[in-house]
Amino acid sequence: MAQQDNPKQGSSKGGGGGGKGAAPAPKTAITPTRADDYAEWYQQVIRAADLAESSPVRGCMVIKPWGWAIWENIQRSLDRMFKDTGHKNAYFPLFIPKSFLEKEAEHVEGFAKECAIVTHHRLIAGPNGGLIPDPNARLEEPLVVRPTSETIIGEAFRGWVQSYRDLPLLINQWANVVRWEMRTRLFLRTTEFLWQEGHTVHATENEAVEETLRMLDVYATFAEKFMAMPVLSGPKTESERFPGAVATYAIEAMMQDRKALQAGTSHFLGQNFARASNIRFQSKEEKEELAWTTSWGVSTRLVGGIVMTHSDDDGLILPPRLAPAHVVILPVFRGDDTKQKVMDYIASLAKELRALRYEDERVEVEVDARDIRGGDKQWEWVKKGAPIRLEIGPRDVDGNVVMVARRDRGTKDKVSMSRAELVEKLPAILAEMQQGLYDKARAYRDEHTRVIRSKDELFDFFSTKDDAKQITGGFALAHFSCDPKLETELKEKLKLTVRNIPQSGFESAPWADAVKEPGPCILSGAPTEQRVILARSY
């Protein structure tokens, strides 16, 4: 059904201010729409949902309460999964002595270009009234602000590991890291970002590989069950590998502009970092051996993934399992006489709803009693993506009913429900919404994933006609030999990269059978064992 609402906010491209010719009234709460300008739409959704804003510090964002609450939910859910797989949390320093970073050759090369460095520990008055680093307070050895913590954690682990009895060592840290990226985007790529990084040490190669895959699987499960975001799991090619890793695995999701988002990585580090940090242990056979390590992480980028997977032209849509509030109650009343009656009713309903369980968590209820216009309030929560909105006024109180609106339905699509029915059905409704979001995202991804059989087909799939902003392409499933030279060619000509070599996440997709088929590389003709995913990415 067509939306007739008249948004008050959002950027208008044409027109200009000063009361000049107004642009035609947009019909969506977010301007522009996804189809018109996806990148700008993304920015506007974040702003309209009040998730975050940019800060005075280059590339760094301020995460606002609603955005932070989503991250907290991500943290809580993932943390439980880490604990359930035997991991413990710990915390390591923000600063890494420069020399530590230099211990692993590939690692240095990979991160050297994007490190923030601390060289002094004191400021003094400068010539122009400002502050300058005190030349007498120069650090003997500069400290790097961690871009990732393998080296500093490895240093600690060396002391923690002596015997095979100390293994496996399964540690996770929730932290911030800094990577001086050239180009930043809220949540997707910021100079400072928040993440968790798991670091584990094992006695055998097998165990370490198992751990790497286990955590990749934890990520895939989290993405699918909590974020309602379908992902394809599998190893990366050599060129996309984490600096210093033997193998990197990733989960890859398709956003609504059909670009891929790397949503989580798990690295098998072999003995490279153990060697660099000298992590050795005595085996049962009384031999001194070099350990095997892994590392794995997901970041605040996941919030960007949620935005781009589910949201529509009216704003954010949150999967219920990660929504800071499952239910938002919007009181409707006029004078003080009806207010008390309505608020009392709402208080008792909120209490009853909070006692419910959804996915083994408390149902979170927010009562928005702010004294602002009902319509504005309604739209605010639409844009913030709250799963359920309940409208309750005097008439509802009298009839013991509530008006229920779902974020996955039209904004005007409200149904009246008895209080008892709501209480009884709420968990099921949330579950249905969660599943619905997943199914929809899954259908979108599967629809825009194409089995590609030739170079021409590939170029055709990703060809752009006239408007550079139009959404085209998707995931190309193709036989590709993963030769770095050929990868460069695809990157230069089509901006494509091999996202991964999918191992799971595609069961029951219409093209599932094509994935594991062997065949000749569409560029070189060399034989390959299975198809890979080629896509443009964030």
Next chain:
RNA sequence: CGGGGCGUAGCGCAGCCUGGUAGCGCACUCGGUUCGGGACCGAGGAGUCGGAGGUUCAAAUCCUCUCGCCCCGACCA
């Protein structure tokens, strides 16, 4: 870091070319009428014109430098 665009009230913008010391819409505050809803009328508050230097009697407007944002590229979670 290269190319392009841009920073003027919370948000979106006009003013800059042709210097004279700030304006519009929405938001905000108050009053009223409305109101199961993204209203309407009236009154009002709010701006270091990103920052620093310079030219000038006078700078949002001209010049230099700088910081930040957005888009495209290279780099990447």
